[in-house]
Amino acid sequence: MEDLYLGWIEQLRKGLEQWGSVKVPGKYRLVFIAGMGGSGIVGDYVAALSNIKGSIPVLVSKSHLVPSFLGRDDLVFIVSYSGNTLETRIAYEKAAEKKPRIIIVSSNGLLESIAAENNIPFIPIIKGVAPRTALPHMLYAILGVLDSSGYSIVSHSEAVDAYENLKNNVKEAVDKAHELSSFIAEHKGLPILATHTPLEALVVRGKNEFNENSKIPVKVEVAPEWMHNDIVGWEKPFENKYSAIIIRDPSDDIGSKLVDFMKKIYMSNNIPIYELDLQGSTFLEKLLYGSLVLGLASVKLARIRGVDPLATENITLYKKDAPKIFGRS
Numbered sequence: 083m084e085d086l087y088l089g090w091i092e093q094l095r096k097g098l099e100q101w102g103s104v105k106v107p108g109k110y111r112l113v114f115i116a117g118m119g120g121s122g123i124v125g126d127y128v129a130a131l132s133n134i135k136g137s138i139p140v141l142v143s144k145s146h147l148v149p150s151f152l153g154r155d156d157l158v159f160i161v162s163y164s165g166n167t168l169e170t171r172i173a174y175e176k177a178a179e180k181k182p183r184i185i186i187v188s189s190n191g192l193l194e195s196i197a198a199e200n201n202i203p204f205i206p207i208i209k210g211v212a213p214r215t216a217l218p219h220m221l222y223a224i225l226g227v228l229d230s231s232g233y234s235i236v237s238h239s240e241a242v243d244a245y246e247n248l249k250n251n252v253k254e255a256v257d258k259a260h261e262l263s264s265f266i267a268e269h270k271g272l273p274i275l276a277t278h279t280p281l282e283a284l285v286v287r288g289k290n291e292f293n294e295n296s297k298i299p300v301k302v303e304v305a306p307e308w309m310h311n312d313i314v315g316w317e318k319p320f321e322n323k324y325s326a327i328i329i330r331d332p333s334d335d336i337g338s339k340l341v342d343f344m345k346k347i348y349m350s351n352n353i354p355i356y357e358l359d360l361q362g363s364t365f366l367e368k369l370l371y372g373s374l375v376l377g378l379a380s381v382k383l384a385r386i387r388g389v390d391p392l393a394t395e396n397i398t399l400y401k402k403d404a405p406k407i408f409g410r411s
């Protein structure tokens with residue numbers, strides 16, 4: 083599975099090649115992105131990037147639900163790597179009733195057919211990988227449409243730079259992933275992925291990667307919200323084992339001071355800490371670099387623990403029951 087992560091350079095190249103292949107110029111009120119799991123996190127990344135320098139609100143749903151206020155003036159991305167995820171298909175149906183401009187991002191499946199039947203712009207994603215490992219391609223698919231439709235969050239040249247940056251940092255990412263997986267394996271217990279608000283999507287992604295690939299639960303904490311609730315839990319925690327992975331954007335001064343504060347509280351509870359400084363000069367570069375380190379680390383941890391990083395048995399169990407839960411036979 084490591085090769086699927088090392089294939090990210092090729093995915094970004096493909097995303098750059100497709101950049102601008104779908105354009106939907108128009109006057110939109112907001113962007114709404116629906117998807118689950120490895121596809122849903124793509125919406126979180128776009129929203130995180132848009133918080134930094136976007137010009138239009140970006141809302142994300144990782145559910146079958148869509149907001150009541152969605153309407154004709156909105157731009158909707160339906161993202162499902164497989165094209166078959168039930169919640170995402172229901173979200174598509176609910177969104178379509180409200181007649182927004184829809185774009186489908188997928189590699190296959192029912193959503194590809196729905197796009198063809200309904201004349202919906204479709205961005206094809208590379209086939210044959212695990213959904214969670216198609217993150218860079220799905221991300222560039224959306225950023226490319228927004229850039230060429232007048233709502234740029236990331237320009238083509240910034241996307242090229244991020245591709246180059248990741249290419250130049252693969253070796254470093256592999257080394258860091260090795261260190262991080264050894265750190266988690268050595269300390270066992272519950273890993274806590276902690277950071278400052280702008281990088282919340284990255285720690286959620288990391289959690290999801292360690293869940294799916296390494297088969298462990300993970301806790302996520304984000305400062306400064308962390309300072310207003312979780313911090314009190316460390317006054318008298320149960321005697322469980324924890325380890326903390328603190329992710330830092332070296333150019334974020336307030337963020338660094340906040341995570342330093344978190345560090346002190348974790349250290350006073352004797353929690354071992356691993357710190358990851360994100361490489362890159364732009365926020366996109368840092369997000370991609372951090373995602374690669376966390377993805378590779380989660381696969382390496384799976385190898386150390388002797389589990390199959392690709393298999394997700396409990397999700398299969400859920401998928402069997404999901405149609406009943408959602409009233410679909």
Ligand SMILES: O=P(O)(O)OC[C@H]1O[C@@H](O)[C@@H](O)[C@@H](O)[C@@H]1O
Nearest residue numbers: 119120121162163164167213397
């Ligand atoms: O990404 P799609 O294909 O919509 O699937 C949605 C999600 O399903 C889950 O069960 C996992 O396998 C995720 O990695 C995946 O991303």
